Amino acid sequence: MKDATKHANDVAKKENDDALEGIRKSGKTQILTLTPQERAEWKKVMTRSHKQMEDKIGPEMVKAFYKETGFDPGN
Numbered sequence: 001m002k003d004a005t006k007h008a009n010d011v012a013k014k015e016n017d018d019a020l021e022g023i024r025k026s027g028k029t030q031i032l033t034l035t036p037q038e039r040a041e042w043k044k045v046m047t048r049s050h051k052q053m054e055d056k057i058g059p060e061m062v063k064a065f066y067k068e069t070g071f072d073p074g075n
Contacts, residue, residue: 047073 023029034042050062050073066073 043073 020031024031050065054062065071
């Protein structure tokens with residue numbers, strides 16, 4: 001199961017990368033890349049939003065989200 005999951009994730013990453021490259025090449029969409037400072041501010045705002053959602057989905061779900069996505073609210 002571990003190998004199958006890794007393979008599926010690798011395929012999905014390649015498909016996402018290819019799709020993003022197609023979007024860039026089309027010239028129809030502006031893609032913004034955040035500076036480190038902008039990303040830090042974005043994380044602060046998102047972390048506040050996650051705290052608000054704890055009442056609706058529970059703190060366990062937020063922690064599971066962080067674990068699965070590698071999101072570190074303190075960094």
